[in-house]
Amino acid sequence: MPTKSDILNLYFMDARCKLLEIAAYLDRLDRHEGEGDFRQEAFLSALEAMQTPPAGQSRAQTVLNTLSDHSTSPAESASLQSAYGAPGKL
Amino acid sequence: MHYIEPHGHMVSRTTADYESIAQAGCVALCEPAFWAGYDRSSPAGFYDYYRQLTEYEPRRAAQFGIDHYCWLCINPKEAEDPSFAREVMSIIPEFLDCPNVLGIGEIGLNKNTKNELAIFEEHLEIAQKYDLPILIHTPHLEDKLKGTKLILDALKNANVDRGRVVIDHVEEHTAPLVLDQGYWAGMTLYPISKCTAARAVDILETFGMEQIWMNSACDWGVSDPLAVVKCALEMKKRQHTLTTVQKVIFENPKEFLSQCPNFKVNQLLQ
Numbered sequence: 001m002p003t004k005s006d007i008l009n010l011y012f013m014d015a016r017c018k019l020l021e022i023a024a025y026l027d028r029l030d031r032h033e034g035e036g037d038f039r040q041e042a043f044l045s046a047l048e049a050m051q052t053p054p055a056g057q058s059r060a061q062t063v064l065n066t067l068s069d070h071s072t073s074p075a076e077s078a079s080l081q082s083a084y085g086a087p088g089k090l
Numbered sequence: 091m092h093y094i095e096p097h098g099h100m101v102s103r104t105t106a107d108y109e110s111i112a113q114a115g116c117v118a119l120c121e122p123a124f125w126a127g128y129d130r131s132s133p134a135g136f137y138d139y140y141r142q143l144t145e146y147e148p149r150r151a152a153q154f155g156i157d158h159y160c161w162l163c164i165n166p167k168e169a170e171d172p173s174f175a176r177e178v179m180s181i182i183p184e185f186l187d188c189p190n191v192l193g194i195g196e197i198g199l200n201k202n203t204k205n206e207l208a209i210f211e212e213h214l215e216i217a218q219k220y221d222l223p224i225l226i227h228t229p230h231l232e233d234k235l236k237g238t239k240l241i242l243d244a245l246k247n248a249n250v251d252r253g254r255v256v257i258d259h260v261e262e263h264t265a266p267l268v269l270d271q272g273y274w275a276g277m278t279l280y281p282i283s284k285c286t287a288a289r290a291v292d293i294l295e296t297f298g299m300e301q302i303w304m305n306s307a308c309d310w311g312v313s314d315p316l317a318v319v320k321c322a323l324e325m326k327k328r329q330h331t332l333t334t335v336q337k338v339i340f341e342n343p344k345e346f347l348s349q350c351p352n353f354k355v356n357q358l359l360q
Contacts, residue, residue, distance in 0.1 A: 001295075001328075001329060002328055002329050010327060011288065042141075051095055052150075056294070058260040058262060060261075060263075060289065060292070061262045061263045062261055064234075064235070064261055064263040065235065067231070067232055067265055068232050068235040068236065068263065069202075069232045069233055069235065069236045070233065070235070070236070071236060072236065072239070074202055074206075074207050075201060075202050075203045075204070076204060077170065077203055077204075077205070078170055078200070078201035078203045078206075080201070081167050081201065082230070083151060083199060083201075083229070083230040083231040083232055083233050084231070084232060084303045085231045085232060085283075086232055087229075087232045087304065
């Protein structure tokens with residue numbers, strides 16, 4: 001199996017690029033006028049949560065769980081067919 | 091290296107895509123019934139779609155040495171109108187004897203509604219009545235976790251044979267729920283909204299190589315018919331042996347699909 005060094009060699013530059021994209025995306029949001037919505041808040045919560053994942057959860061699981069609907073009952077009906085990527089409604 | 095594409099929506103793809111996946115080693119492709127990107131206006135639209143899946147696509151695939159199989163259902167995105175869905179479901183038995191039909195799928199949930207759940211449960215009844223395997227779609231993004239849990243509850247209530255059910259589009263948070271309960275899991279390599287190749291390999295390394303496959307789910311959206319072989323390359327970069335790669339992209343889907351009475355290993359491999 002690959003070592004940590006192998007993983008760094010394989011993925012560091014790609015992850016660095018994606019990290020920069022996230023930073024630039026947040027700057028872009030800051031720079032523009034208007035109000036954000038639940039997606040922005042959920043994104044920031046996920047960023048924070050992934051730094052200290054709960055015991056037994058990976059960082060990826062923590063991000064996905066933070067961006068998930070945790071209600072348990074089936075919805076009465078659907079008002080749209082697509083999804084937003086974070087729980088909430090526009 | 092040869093592989094099986096266990097989930098591709100080829101009605102939305104060009105013949106050049108069949109040629110590309112054949113060149114990459116694809117020997118069999120399974121096409122679940124799917125949403126067309128718009129709601130069909132009548133059950134007759136589904137009748138024609140099922141004919142396309144059972145007559146036309148197998149011929150198109152065969153030109154490139156690919157065996158084409160399909161799964162039949164009404165997709166959960168069109169299950170919000172139960173009377174319409176039931177009319178469509180009444181057509182399905184007429185097609186179950188077609189030689190490339192594998193079972194019932196991709197059924198499941200989309201927005202996790204009561205109507206979707208009712209139609210999902212009725213699809214399970216059809217599968218059980220005709221003793222067919224089941225392919226399940228789990229919802230997208232924020233709806234996936236809840237939908238997966240509702241689906242697992244419904245499957246438990248229906249007392250299905252877990253080894254004959256594959257639950258698709260798993261990600262890091264749902265893969266263990268599915269695998270721990272004895273179902274098969276499918277990972278979809280779909281840009282932006284599902285798994286990347288690197289994450290799919292992470293899931294394999296974390297949860298194991300058993301009862302799991304990966305697919306491109308290539309359709310009319312931004313998707314890649316070559317995603318499975320690209321993920322195979324990702325596995326090689328992570329130093330997985332060719333035997334392991336071949337297990338995930340060929341032996342595993344073959345093992346599950348061999349439970350479908352109509353599935354046969356491509357004669358080119360015999």
